[in-house]
Each structure stands twice: as C-alpha cells, then as structure tokens.
Amino acid sequence: MIKFQDVSFRYRDTDAWVIDSLNLTIKENQKVAIIGKNGSGKSTIAKLISGLLLHELGHIYVENDQLTPENLLDIRKKIGMVFQNPENQFVGMTVKEDIAFGLENRGVKREVMLEKIVDILEQVSMLEYIDREPQHLSGGQKQRIAIASAMVLEPKILILDEATSMLDPVGRKEMMSLVETLHNRKPFTLLMITHELNEAILADRIIVIEKGKVVLDGTPRELFTHHNHALDELGFPAPYTIQLAKGLEKNGFSLEPFPLDQEELISALWKLHLKR
Amino acid sequence: MEITFKEVSYTYYPNTPYEKKALHNVSFHIPSGAFVVIVGATGSGKSTLLQHMNGLLQPSSGKVSIGDYQLPITSKKVSLKELRKRVGIAFQFPEHQLFDETVREDILFGPKNFGIPEKDMEHRLQEVIHLVGLDEELIERSPFELSGGQMRKVAIAGVLASKPDVLVLDEPTAGLDPISRVEMMELFSSLHRLENITTILVTHHMEDALKYADYMIVLSNGRIHSKGKPVDIFNNQDALKEVQLLLPESIDMFHKLNQTFDLNLSYRGQSPFDLAKEIISSLGEDSS
Ligand SMILES: Nc1ncnc2c1ncn2[C@@H]1O[C@H](COP(=O)(O)OP(=O)(O)OP(=O)(O)O)[C@@H](O)[C@H]1O
Ligand SMILES: Nc1ncnc2c1ncn2[C@@H]1O[C@H](COP(=O)(O)OP(=O)(O)O)[C@@H](O)[C@H]1O
Numbered sequence: 001m002i003k004f005q006d007v008s009f010r011y012r013d014t015d016a017w018v019i020d021s022l023n024l025t026i027k028e029n030q031k032v033a034i035i036g037k038n039g040s041g042k043s044t045i046a047k048l049i050s051g052l053l054l055h056e057l058g059h060i061y062v063e064n065d066q067l068t069p070e071n072l073l074d075i076r077k078k079i080g081m082v083f084q085n086p087e088n089q090f091v092g093m094t095v096k097e098d099i100a101f102g103l104e105n106r107g108v109k110r111e112v113m114l115e116k117i118v119d120i121l122e123q124v125s126m127l128e129y130i131d132r133e134p135q136h137l138s139g140g141q142k143q144r145i146a147i148a149s150a151m152v153l154e155p156k157i158l159i160l161d162e163a164t165s166m167l168d169p170v171g172r173k174e175m176m177s178l179v180e181t182l183h184n185r186k187p188f189t190l191l192m193i194t195h196e197l198n199e200a201i202l203a204d205r206i207i208v209i210e211k212g213k214v215v216l217d218g219t220p221r222e223l224f225t226h227h228n229h230a231l232d233e234l235g236f237p238a239p240y241t242i243q244l245a246k247g248l249e250k251n252g253f254s255l256e257p258f259p260l261d262q263e264e265l266i267s268a269l270w271k272l273h274l275k276r
Numbered sequence: 277m278e279i280t281f282k283e284v285s286y287t288y289y290p291n292t293p294y295e296k297k298a299l300h301n302v303s304f305h306i307p308s309g310a311f312v313v314i315v316g317a318t319g320s321g322k323s324t325l326l327q328h329m330n331g332l333l334q335p336s337s338g339k340v341s342i343g344d345y346q347l348p349i350t351s352k353k354v355s356l357k358e359l360r361k362r363v364g365i366a367f368q369f370p371e372h373q374l375f376d377e378t379v380r381e382d383i384l385f386g387p388k389n390f391g392i393p394e395k396d397m398e399h400r401l402q403e404v405i406h407l408v409g410l411d412e413e414l415i416e417r418s419p420f421e422l423s424g425g426q427m428r429k430v431a432i433a434g435v436l437a438s439k440p441d442v443l444v445l446d447e448p449t450a451g452l453d454p455i456s457r458v459e460m461m462e463l464f465s466s467l468h469r470l471e472n473i474t475t476i477l478v479t480h481h482m483e484d485a486l487k488y489a490d491y492m493i494v495l496s497n498g499r500i501h502s503k504g505k506p507v508d509i510f511n512n513q514d515a516l517k518e519v520q521l522l523l524p525e526s527i528d529m530f531h532k533l534n535q536t537f538d539l540n541l542s543y544r545g546q547s548p549f550d551l552a553k554e555i556i557s558s559l560g561e562d563s564s
C-alpha cells in the first residue's frame with residue numbers, strides 16, 4: 001500500500017511546487033502505470049516513495065508506516081527501484097557484485113546468494129555477462145541488469161521508472177512478461193512509469209500526472225473506450241489497434257468487449273463476422 | 277556527406293580479459309542526404325557503429341570514410357575538429373553529453389567552439405530550444421537538474437546548435453513523452469527534407485522506422501543482418517523475429533486481418549480510421 005496525502009515537494013525553496021498537494025492511494029499488489037509529459041513529476045514521485053527525496057508538506061504512507069527521516073531506511077528495504085537512467089544505480093565493479101550488493105544489504109545468506117544471482121540473470125538473459133563491468137554494457141543491457149538487481153530482492157513494492165525504454169521490441173515484451181510472471185507467483189505492488197501506452201495497458205490502473213497532480217485515473221478499459229477522449233486530450237493518443245477499434249465502432253461495428261489489443265480486436269471482429 | 281564503412285571491425289579492450297568484439301566486417305554505403313534507420317537487438321552493436329561516424333571510435337580493422345575524412349586516422353596532422361563540426365552525434369544517454377553549468381552554456385558550447393559570432397548566439401539558442409520543444413524557463417538551470425526527457429531535449433538542442441551536415445542520433449526519442457516523440461521525429465524529418473541533412477538514426481520503434489527511413493540497416497551480433505527499404509525489411513517477418521524485432525503494430529495488424537478473414541488488405545500507410553472503412557467494406561462484400 002502506498003498513500004500520498006496532500007503531498008507537496010519542490011527541489012528549491014524558491015521554485016514552484018513540482019509535486020502539488022498530491023493525493024493518491026495505491027492498493028497492495030495493484031499494478032499501476034504512471035504516465036505523464038516530460039517534466040510532469042513522475043520520477044519525483046518515485047523518489048519520494050523511496051525516500052530519496054523528502055517531501056516538504058503532507059504525509060506519505062508506505063505499507064501503513066508513515067514515511068519519516070527516521071524510518072526511511074527501513075521503508076526503503078521494502079522497495080525495489082529501477083531508475084530512469086540505470087547508470088545511476090550501479091554500485092558493483094561487476095554485474096555479479098552489483099546484484100549481490102542489494103542482497104547483502106537485506107541480509108541474504110551468502111550460500112543462497114550466488115544461486116539467486118544466477119537465476120535472475122538467466123531470467124533476464126544476461127548470465128553470460130555476470131563477470132562484466134556494468135558500466136561497459138550497452139544501454140539496453142544496462143537496463144536488463146538494473147531490472148534484475150531490483151527484482152532479485154523480491155520487494156513488496158517494485159518501481160520501474162521507464163525501465164525498458166532502451167530494449168528492443170522482443171526484449172521489452174520479455175521483461176514485461178517476466179514482471180507479470182513474478183507478480184503471479186508472488187504478488188507485489190507494481191508502479192511502472194512509462195511513455196508506452198501499449199505497456200500501460202497491461203496495468204490494472206493508469207494514472208496520468210500533470211504538473212505534479214493526478215489529472216486522470218482509471219482502468220485501461222475505462223480510459224480507452226471509444227467515447228472516452230480524455231487521454232487523447234491530455235496528449236496520449238491511443239495505440240494503433242485501439243484507434244482502429246474506435247474507427248470500426250464509428251462506422252457502425254460494435255465490438256464487445258471493446259478491444260485493447262490485437263488479439264481482442266481480432267476475436268471481437270470474428271464474432272461479428274460469424275453473426276452476419 | 278556520404279558515409280562508407282568497408283569491412284569494419286571493432287573490439288573493445290583487445291587482448292585483455294574484457295575483450296569484446298562488437299563489430300564484425302561491417303560494410304555499407306550511405307549516400308549524402310539519406311535518412312537511414314538502424315535497428316537491432318540490445319547489444320547488437322548499434323551504438324558502437326554510430327560512434328565511428330565522428331571518429332569517437334576508430335575501427336580496429338577496416339576503413340570508414342565520412343566525406344573526405346578517412347578512419348582510422350594514421351597521421352597526427354589530421355584533426356577531428358572539422359569532422360566533429362560537420363557530424364553531430366546525440367548519444368544514447370543524454371547525461372553523457374551534458375557537462376556545462378547551465379542549459380544555455382551547454383547548448384552553446386558547440387557553436388562557441390566552432391567560432392560562431394557572439395552576436396548570433398542568442399538567436400541560435402532560441403532557435404534550437406524552440407525546434408526541440410524545450411521550455412524556455414529551463415535555460416538558466418543546471419542541465420543535471422532536469423527530468424530525463426528534458427535532458428534529452430537539451431542534448432539534442434546542443435547537437436543542432438552547431439548546424440551539422442550529418443545528424444547521428446542514438447535512440448533520440450527514448451524517454452520522450454508520446455507527443456514530444458512525434459514532434460522530434462517530425463523535426464528530424466523536416467531537417468532532412470528541407471536542409472538535406474544526412475540522418476542516421478537508431479530506434480526501437482519500428483513504426484518510426486517504417487514511417488521515416490529511406491533505408492534501413494538491421495544489425496545482429498555485430499554483423500549486418502539485412503539492409504533495404506523498410507517495406508522490404510518488414511516483409512520478412514521470420515527474419516525479424518530471429519533478431520528480436522517485431523513488425524510495426526500497423527503492418528502486423530494487416531497481416532493478422534488478412535490471415536484470419538482471408539482478406540487482401542494492403543498496407544499503404546493509411547490511417548487506422550481509413551483502414552476501419554476498408555475492413556468494413558471487404559468484410560461486407562465477403563458475407564454478401
Ligand atoms: N535535481 C533536480 N533539481 C531541480 N529540479 C529538478 C530536478 N530533477 C527534476 N527537476 C524538475 O522537476 C520537474 C519534474 O521532474 P521529474 O524528473 O519528476 O519529471 P518526469 O515526469 O519524470 O519527466 P520525464 O518524463 O522527462 O522523465 C521538472 O520540471 C524538472 O525540471
Ligand atoms: N565501453 C564498452 N566496453 C566494453 N564493451 C562494450 C562497451 N560498450 C558496448 N560494449 C559491448 O559491445 C556490444 C555492442 O554494444 P553497443 O554497440 O552498445 O550495442 P547496442 O547499441 O546495439 O545496444 C555489447 O555486447 C556490449 O556489451
């Protein structure tokens with residue numbers, strides 16, 4: 001559970017609020033996508049939750065504990081975070097050390113550590129890089145390692161800040177389905193910040209941030225139905241498939257349920273086709 | 277400027293335990309004024325390849341020529357300054373490019389360095405921040421006190437400020453919000469069309485590759501897997517899967533519709549709305 005109660009934050013006393021009386025509750029084990037324009041405050045929200053930045057006004061609760069400077073280290077242990085720039089989180093000289101670092105911090109025993117590291121690297125297809133320097137990997141490889149480092153900790157809360165932005169299309173799908181698999185196996189609260197609406201659709205809930213406030217909040221199905229133009233108006237045009245579905249509806253084809261991806265669209269069309 | 281790679285190989289940290297061969301005998305030719313999109317899986321060598329285009333990396337073997345420049349440079353007399361003025365490169369991580377105290381200084385570093393008259397500076401600054409859609413309020417800030425997408429815009433503005441003849445762009449839309457991404461791609465496209473700028477761009481957005489590339493190069497494990505016009509590249513779906521790439525969402529939809537309903541829709545870049553009409557009329561015909 002994460003709760004923001006009238007939270008405000010700015011980077012400097014003289015600046016305008018970057019996070020502006022933000023109210024937001026995220027239920028335990030919910031999968032939430034956060035979208036918003038560049039500079040709207042998404043990464044700042046992520047850093048406030050993990051106590052990397054301290055809010056100036058209001059209250060933040062993480063798993064029922066109010067976040068304060070005193071308990072911030074304890075709270076941080078519940079959170080796994082992948083930064084927008086993965087380079088900002090590497091601490092080890094090698095990939096192995098880098099992943100071990102977080103595990104050590106959380107008191108994982110040495111005997112099981114290597115096993116966990118090997119296992120997670122296999123899952124992100126990076127095992128052959130175990131002894132390489134993280135800084136000398138390609139951009140997408142750095143992102144895979146950053147994802148592995150966060151997920152290996154099995155955190156109660158996983159925050160992915162544009163964590164797949166430099167992955168190839170297949171790699172991006174693989175990472176999303178890995179998150180999905182782990183979530184099914186052992187649920188956690190997922191917050192993913194993304195500019196890809198096709199990725200946001202995979203969440204239970206989509207939140208749009210503008211100037212440090214929530215301006216839209218709903219399930220993908222609510223936000224993407226044919227009569228809802230709110231996302232479009234905020235600068236988030238629907239993915240191709242959904243635009244096509246809207247086009248079909250406008251021309252008198254009523255698709256049930258309103259499709260959010262290719263498979264759903266094909267099967268809704270198929271049903272109509274059979275009826276004719 | 278035209279760019280030619282001839283049997284280029286590149287090895288990071290040769291003869292050490294970290295040795296990594298990132299490019300193997302890569303050859304291609306990019307004519308002056310082309311818009312080339314390079315795609316490939318994570319780690320396939322895209323960034324390594326791009327960094328040869330302004331001499332940041334020099335081939336371990338083989339030859340690169342960029343206009344009149346030849347790499348590897350063997351003589352100490354040849355300076356890379358002129359090459360770097362003419363070939364602007366935007367790195368995959370904008371943070372690697374930013375260094376100055378303020379956004380203003382950072383963007384104007386190139387123009388200053390390449391000797392643009394002082395009186396033209398302010399105009400140049402205004403021009404490029406508007407092109408990339410950077411909020412004017414940010415120009416006196418430190419470039420490191422910005423959001424990821426804002427840093428991206430500053431880095432690209434800095435490259436454009438030197439008015440290069442060749443633009444080399446490494447995943448320049450990663451981190452941009454959807455509208456900024458479209459605007460940025462339109463900007464590159466219009467610079468290419470109106471000012472005949474040779475453009476080499478890496479992206480993971482197949483939709484953008486399809487829309488903007490005259491020509492595509494597909495890299496796989498440091499080798500050229502295929503090259504050609506986007507329509508031809510995307511016609512070979514199986515080959516794409518091999519290299520971790522997928523079809524653009526639009527073309528993929530055409531294939532699936534044709535397969536499932538036995539239709540003959542052909543992709544001509546039509547909007548989803550127009551496609552909807554086509555589907556309706558062909559499904560209608562079918563059932564009558
Ligand atoms: N270290 C910093 N110092 C001062 N201002 C900052 C700092 N980091 C971010 N900001 C400002 O705070 C605002 C919100 O930034 P934030 O990084 O949260 O945006 P974001 O929504 O993550 O954007 P993006 O999509 O570009 O990553 C922006 O206006 C940005 O310029
Ligand atoms: N600075 C470096 N030192 C050592 N190896 C590197 C370095 N940069 C990239 N590599 C390796 O070279 C290969 C190609 O990397 P890169 O060109 O960055 O790939 P791409 O841009 O296609 O993702 C990868 O296997 C990567 O790990």
Ligand SMILES: [Mg+2]
Binds near residue numbers: 044084424425
């Ligand atoms: Mg951000």
Ligand SMILES: [Mg+2]
Binds near residue numbers: 139322323324368446
């Ligand atoms: Mg790269």
